[in-house]
Amino acid sequence: xxxxxxxxxxxxxxxxxxxxxxxxxxxxxxxxxxxxxxxxxxxxxxxxxxxxxxxxxxxxxxxxxxxxxxxxxxxxxxxxxxxxxxxxxxxxxxxxxxxxxxxxxxxxxxxxxxxxxxxxxxxxxxxxxxxxxxxxxxxxxxxxxxxxxxxxxxxxxxxxxxxxxxxxxxxxxxxxxxxxxxxxxxxxxxxxxxxxxxxxxxxxxxxxxxxxxxxxxxxxxxxxxxxxxxxxxxxxxxxxxxxxxxxxxxxxxxxxxxxxxxxxxxxxxxxxxxxxxxxxxxxxxxxxxxxxxxxxxxxxxxxxxxxxxxxxxxxxxxxxxxxxxxxxxxxxxxxxxxxxxxxxxxxxxxxxxxxxxxxxxxxxxxxxxxxxxxxxxxxxxxxxxxxxxxxxxxxxxxxxxxxxxxxxxxxxxxxxxxxxxxxxxxxxxxxxxxxxxxxxxxxxxxxxxxxxxxxxxxxxxxxxxxxxxxxxxxxxxxxxxxxxxxxxxxxxxxxxxxxxxxxxxxxxxxxxxxxxxxxxxxxxxxxxxxxxxxxxxxxxxxxxxxxxxxxxxxxxxxxxxxxxxxxxxxxxxxxxxxxxxxxxxxxxxxxxxxxxxxxxxxxxxxxxxxxxxxxxxxxxxxxxxxxxxxxxxxxxxxxxxxxxxxxxxxxxxxxxxxxxxxxxxxxxxxxxxxxxxxxxxxxxxxxxxxxxxxxxxxxxxxxxxxxxxxxxxxxxxxxxxxxxxxxxxxxxxxxxxxxxxxxxxxxxxxxxxxxxxxxxxxxxxxxxx
DNA sequence: TTGCCACAAATTTTT
DNA sequence: TTTGTGGCAA
Numbered sequence: 001x002x003x004x005x006x007x008x009x010x011x012x013x014x015x016x017x018x019x020x021x022x023x024x025x026x027x028x029x030x031x032x033x034x035x036x037x038x039x040x041x042x043x044x045x046x047x048x049x050x051x052x053x054x055x056x057x058x059x060x061x062x063x064x065x066x067x068x069x070x071x072x073x074x075x076x077x078x079x080x081x082x083x084x085x086x087x088x089x090x091x092x093x094x095x096x097x098x099x100x101x102x103x104x105x106x107x108x109x110x111x112x113x114x115x116x117x118x119x120x121x122x123x124x125x126x127x128x129x130x131x132x133x134x135x136x137x138x139x140x141x142x143x144x145x146x147x148x149x150x151x152x153x154x155x156x157x158x159x160x161x162x163x164x165x166x167x168x169x170x171x172x173x174x175x176x177x178x179x180x181x182x183x184x185x186x187x188x189x190x191x192x193x194x195x196x197x198x199x200x201x202x203x204x205x206x207x208x209x210x211x212x213x214x215x216x217x218x219x220x221x222x223x224x225x226x227x228x229x230x231x232x233x234x235x236x237x238x239x240x241x242x243x244x245x246x247x248x249x250x251x252x253x254x255x256x257x258x259x260x261x262x263x264x265x266x267x268x269x270x271x272x273x274x275x276x277x278x279x280x281x282x283x284x285x286x287x288x289x290x291x292x293x294x295x296x297x298x299x300x301x302x303x304x305x306x307x308x309x310x311x312x313x314x315x316x317x318x319x320x321x322x323x324x325x326x327x328x329x330x331x332x333x334x335x336x337x338x339x340x341x342x343x344x345x346x347x348x349x350x351x352x353x354x355x356x357x358x359x360x361x362x363x364x365x366x367x368x369x370x371x372x373x374x375x376x377x378x379x380x381x382x383x384x385x386x387x388x389x390x391x392x393x394x395x396x397x398x399x400x401x402x403x404x405x406x407x408x409x410x411x412x413x414x415x416x417x418x419x420x421x422x423x424x425x426x427x428x429x430x431x432x433x434x435x436x437x438x439x440x441x442x443x444x445x446x447x448x449x450x451x452x453x454x455x456x457x458x459x460x461x462x463x464x465x466x467x468x469x470x471x472x473x474x475x476x477x478x479x480x481x482x483x484x485x486x487x488x489x490x491x492x493x494x495x496x497x498x499x500x501x502x503x504x505x506x507x508x509x510x511x512x513x514x515x516x517x518x519x520x521x522x523x524x525x526x527x528x529x530x531x532x533x534x535x536x537x538x539x540x541x542x543x544x545x546x547x548x549x550x551x552x553x554x555x556x557x558x559x560x561x562x563x564x565x566x567x568x569x570x571x572x573x574x575x576x577x578x579x580x581x582x583x584x585x586x587x588x589x590x591x592x593x594x595x596x597x598x599x600x601x602x603x604x605x606x607x608x609x610x611x612x613x614x615x616x617x618x619x620x621x622x623x624x625x626x627x628x629x630x631x632x633x634x635x636x637x638x639x640x641x642x643x644x645x646x647x648x649x650x651x652x653x654x655x656x657x658x659x660x661x662x663x664x665x666x667x668x669x670x671x672x673x674x675x676x677x678x679x680x681x682x683x684x685x686x687x688x689x690x691x692x693x694x695x696x697x698x699x700x701x702x703x704x705x706x707x708x709x710x711x712x713x714x715x716x717x718x719x720x721x722x723x724x725x726x727x728x729x730x731x732x733x734x735x736x737x738x739x740x741x742x743x744x745x746x747x748x749x750x751x752x753x754x755x756x757x758x759x760x761x762x763x764x765x766x767x768x769x
Numbered sequence: 770t771t772g773c774c775a776c777a778a779a780t781t782t783t784t
Numbered sequence: 785t786t787t788g789t790g791g792c793a794a
Binding site for chain 2: 067068069095096097098119121122194195197198230259260262263361362363364384418421423425426427546547548564565566567585588589601605627628
Binding site for chain 2: 785786787788789790791792793794
C-alpha cells in the first residue's frame with residue numbers, strides 16, 4: 001500500500017502520536033509488547049486511524065477486537081473523534097463475541113443455526129447440564145453439573161469436540177458422554193453458549209473447502225487485537241484465520257498482565273506469536289506514562305522475579321513521588337479502619353473519591369471494608385458483582401421472550417412454566433421431558449402429545465393446555481407487536497405482574513421496578529434502532545442483552561471504587577489501597593508442587609494491582625484475619641519481600657503494636673517486630689471513635705462489636721425517629737436516605753439508596769441505620 | 770407442591 | 785461468615 005496521505009478532512013495531527021509511527025507500517029504481522037501504563041489501547045486506535053486515513057484501507061475491512069464492551073466502546077469513541085462518525089461506524093470494532101454474532105448473522109445458514117438462535121449464559125448452561133445428567137442417569141452428587149461443565153468448557157476453549165476429548169480416567173468418560181449430549185441439547189434448542197459463538201465462526205473460517213469459508217477469510221484486510229495476552233486457543237486461531245492470506249495482523253498485549261489463565265487464556269499465544277509469524281515486527285513499549293517512579297520501581301521489583309517472561313524494562317520519566325506504604329495491621333477490622341481513615345484524610349484534602357480505589361484479592365474481603373466505610377460515611381461503590389440482566393425477575397421476563405421467539409429453548413420454558421404458579425410442578429415437567437425424549441421434540445412441542453396420553457391427571461392436563469395456549473397467543477402477538485408491546489403484554493397476560501403485585505413486600509416492589517426498567521431498556525433499544533434505521537426485533541434485543549456487560553450506572557455522587565484486583569485491570573487511579581497482602585490470600589495458593597504456574601499468575605496479578613496507581617500506593621496486610629468464619633494467622637505475602645527497600649516505607653498500626661507487645665513478651669520475637677518504627681503516624685485503633693455527625697441527626701453510642709447500629713434502644717423505626725434525611729437500612733438495598741415520608745396506616749417512604757437509586761418502600765421494611 | 774432445615778462449600782469473571 | 789442445595793415433612 002502506498003504512503004499517499006492526501007486525505008480528506010481527517011485530523012492528521014491526531015495521528016502524530018509518539019508511538020504511532022512505530023506501528024504505522026501497514027502490512028505484515030506486528031506484535032506490540034506494551035508495558036503497563038505505556039498507552040496500549042492508544043496504539044491500536046492510532047494504527048487503525050492511520051490505516052484508514054493514510055493507507056486508504058476501507059473501514060469496513062478493518063477488524064478491531066477487544067475483550068470487554070467497555071474497551072470496545074472506548075476505542076470506537078476515540079476513532080469517532082479522529083475519523084469522524086461516518087467512517088468510524090463502518091469499522092468492525094467489538095468484543096470477540098459481538099463480532100462473532102455479527103458474522104453468524106451473515107453466515108448462519110452455513111453454520112447450521114436458525115436466525116432466531118438464543119445465547120445460553122452460565123446458568124442456562126448449568127440447567128442444560130443438569131437435564132443431561134438426569135437423562136443419562138448420572139449421579140449429580142458425584143458429578144456436579146458445574147464440574148462437568150467446567151471440563152467441557154476447557155475442551156471447547158481449545159476448540160476440541162467430544163471426539164477429541166482425551167480420556168484419562170472415569171471422570172473423562174462421563175464428561176465425554178455429557179459433552180455429546182450437551183451439544184445435542186443446544187442444537188435442538190437452537191441455542192449456542194458463549195464458546196459456540198466463537199467456534200461456529202472458527203469452523204467456517206478454517207474450512208478450506210467451502211466458498212463461504214474463503215469469503216470469510218478474505219473479508220478483512222487488517223485484524224487488530226487488544227489485550228492479546230488474554231486470548232485463548234480458539235480466539236487465537238480465529239484471528240489468525242480471519243487475517244487470511246494478507247496476514248495483516250497486529251496484536252498488542254503484555255504478558256506480565258496475563259491474569260486469566262484459569263479462564264482459558266493462554267500466555268503461550270503471545271509468546272508463541274513470533275513462532276507462527278516469524279517475520280512479525282516486534283515492538284516494545286517500555287515507557288510508563290502513568291505512575292510515579294516509586295510505583296513503577298515497586299512493580300518492577302515484583303515482576304522481575306517472574307520466571308519465563310518476555311524480557312523488558314519498564315521505566316518512567318515521572319517524578320519519584322512518595323514511597324509505597326506497607327502497613328502491617330492487627331486484623332481485618334484494623335486494616336479496614338486504617339484504610340478508611342486514610343481515605344477520609346485524602347478526601348478531606350479535596351481529592352475526589354473517584355480517584356481513590358480500594359482493591360482486594362477476593363470478594364469476601366469487601367464486607368468489613370464496606371461496614372467501616374458506611375460507619376464513617378465514606379461514599380463507596382463496589383465494582384463488579386451481579387448484572388442487572390441477571391436478576392431473577394429480569395431473567396424470567398427475558399425467558400418468556402426467548403421461548404416466544406424460539407420455542408425450542410427448553411431451559412427457558414422450564415424457567416417460566418410455573419412462574420407464576422400454575423400448578424405445573426417438577427413431576428409434570430419430568431413427564432413432559434420424558435415425552436419430549438420419546439417424541440424427539442422440544443418440551444413445548446411435547447405438551448400436545450402428553451395431554452393426549454393418559455400419564456397425567458385431567459387437572460394437570462388442563463393446566464398444561466392453558467399454558468400452551470398462553471404461549472401460542474404470545475407467539476401470534478409477536479408477529480405484529482413491537483418488542484416493547486410484546487414484553488408488556490407478556491407481563492400482563494402471563495399473570496407475572498399480578499403475581500408480583502400480590503406479594504406485598506419491598507422485595508416484590510423492587511422486582512416490579514426492575515421489570516419497568518427492563519421495559520425501559522427495550523424501549524431504548526427500539527429508539528436506537530429507529531435512529532439507525534433498522535427494524536427492532538425481539539431476537540436482536542435478546543442477543544444484545546446476552547452480550548451486554550453490567551450497565552455501569554454512572555454514579556451521581558463521586559464514590560470510592562472498591563473492587564477485586566481482577567476487576568481493576570485496565571483502570572488507573574491517583575491513590576490505590578491494596579489490601580490483604582498475605583500468604584494464603586494473595587497469593588491465594590501456590591505453595592505446593594505443581595502450582596508454580598498458579599503462583600506465577602498471582603505474581604502477575606500483584607503487578608497489575610501495583611501498576612494501577614498513579615501517585616500513591618498503600619499496601620496493607622494483617623496479623624490475623626477472620627475469613628470464611630475462621631481466624632487465620634498470616635505471614636506477610638512473599639510479594640512484599642520483592643519490593644525494593646528504597647521504594648517502600650513500612651508502618652504498623654497502633655493496634656498491631658499492642659498485639660506485638662503482648663505476643664513478644666511470651667514468644668520469641670516475631671519477624672515483623674522490626675517493622676515498628678518510632679513515630680509512625682498511625683492513628684488506627686480497634687474501637688473507632690464516633691465520626692462527626694451532621695446536625696439534625698441523632699447520634700447514639702455504637703455497640704463495640706459494630707453490629708447493627710440502632711436508633712436509641714433499637715428495634716423498629718418508630719414514627720418519631722424518622723423524617724426526611726434520616727438514614728435507614730434495607731436488607732436488600734443497604735444504606736439509604738429518606739427523601740419523603742407518607743404517613744398513614746402503612747406508612748411508606750421514598751428512599752434514595754446508594755447504588756440502587758430512588759425506591760418507594762414501606763417503612764416497616766426499613767431498619768434504622 | 771411448597772416450605773423449611775441441615776449441611777457443605779467457599780478464588781478470580783467477561784461474554 | 786455467607787450462600788446455595790438437597791432432603792424431607794406438611
